[in-house]
Amino acid sequence: MTTLISQETAQDIDQWLMDPSGGAFSIDQLMELAGLACATALQKTYQPCTHPKVLICAGPGNQGGDGLVAARHLWHFGYQPTLFYPKQTDKDLLFGFSFHGEPRPPFDAVINALNETTKPILSVDIPSAWDVEKGNVSGTFTPDSLISLTAPKLGSKSFKGTHWLGGRFVPPHIAQRFKLDLPDYPGSEQVRVLKETARTYDQGWPTAYGMHSPWISTQKGFASRSTTSLEDMHRLDSESNSESDGKSDARRNL
Numbered sequence: 007m008t009t010l011i012s013q014e015t016a017q018d019i020d021q022w023l024m025d026p027s028g029g030a031f032s033i034d035q036l037m038e039l040a041g042l043a044c045a046t047a048l049q050k051t052y053q054p055c056t057h058p059k060v061l062i063c064a065g066p067g068n069q070g071g072d073g074l075v076a077a078r079h080l081w082h083f084g085y086q087p088t089l090f091y092p093k094q095t096d097k098d099l100l101f102g103f104s105f106h107g108e109p110r111p112p113f114d115a116v117i118n119a120l121n122e123t124t125k126p127i128l129s130v131d132i133p134s135a136w137d138v139e140k141g142n143v144s145g146t147f148t149p150d151s152l153i154s155l156t157a158p159k160l161g162s163k164s165f166k167g168t169h170w171l172g173g174r175f176v177p178p179h180i181a182q183r184f185k186l187d188l189p190d191y192p193g194s195e196q197v198r199v200l201k202e203t204a205r206t207y208d209q210g211w212p213t214a215y216g217m218h219s220p221w222i223s224t225q226k227g228f229a230s231r232s233t234t235s236l237e238d239m240h241r242l243d244s245e246s247n248s249e250s251d252g253k254s255d256a257r258r259n260l
């Protein structure tokens with residue numbers, strides 16, 4: 007049984023991963039590995055032949071940084087990613103294990119949009135606006151898929167969709183220190199499926215949906231092709247809905 011961890015433990019592990027006597031990772035290295043795991047989980051759930059277009063909703067914290075990395079990997083995997091990044095910061099999906107309280111602007115409107123969409127959503131670590139330990143207590147959207155990083159959070163206990171775990175970066179001594187029971191990652195796998203639903207691997211999503219396709223090669227080019235306003239996000243949504251290529255997309259929120 008994979009260990010479920012609290013918000014505080016998640017934050018402690020994060021510190022240990024970056025401590026010289028712990029994992030000794032830099033934040034950039036961790037984001038690179040986390041972003042690769044997120045992109046890999048998305049690829050295993052929604053393949054580019056059926057879901058070529060991906061909208062990445064990136065927040066202001068480290069999870070937003072995972073989103074930037076994931077977008078680059080997704081492009082290399084053959085997707086057409088578009089980035090919605092309303093609050094760009096220097097280090098930088100919406101929120102991860104540091105989310106608390108009610109979503110504040112401009113993210114409250116983004117959560118509402120995710121609430122209304124019929125498109126598949128892959129959330130990262132904990133679905134945005136869910137309580138990290140109690141889950142969906144505010145009655146907001148439930149994603150179709152979730153990728154937990156390091157170890158699943160307590161709030162994901164009742165999640166019924168396809169559930170991935172990414173976190174090959176946790177050294178054994180940190181797993182032991184925090185008494186984490188984690189699955190092995192066979193071969194070169196970056197992710198493990200904890201729970202699979204019948205919808206995984208493209209059983210067919212009902213609606214056609216598309217997105218603009220930015221050319222993403224560097225973070226600079228990447229950021230300049232991102233969208234920062236909610237109006238842009240809705241515009242992309244309506245334009246893509248008018249496409250009739252029979253393809254559906256995946257959204258991910260980080």
Ligand SMILES: NC(=O)C1=CN([C@@H]2O[C@H](COP(=O)(O)OP(=O)(O)OC[C@H]3O[C@@H](n4cnc5c(N)ncnc54)[C@H](O)[C@@H]3O)[C@@H](O)[C@H]2O)[C@@H](O)CC1
Pocket residue numbers: 019020023036037040065066067068069070071072100101102103104105106107108109110111113130131132155156
């Ligand atoms: N060790 C790990 O497991 C790793 C974690 N990473 C990612 O980093 C995430 C945690 O990063 P952070 O600690 O930066 O936290 P978050 O990415 O959860 O974001 C924190 C930011 O969100 C804002 N915020 C919090 N509550 C809000 C609210 N109600 N309304 C509006 N804004 C709000 C805060 O002001 C802060 O700017 C994890 O969930 C994971 O995705 C990876 O980057 C690296 C490895």
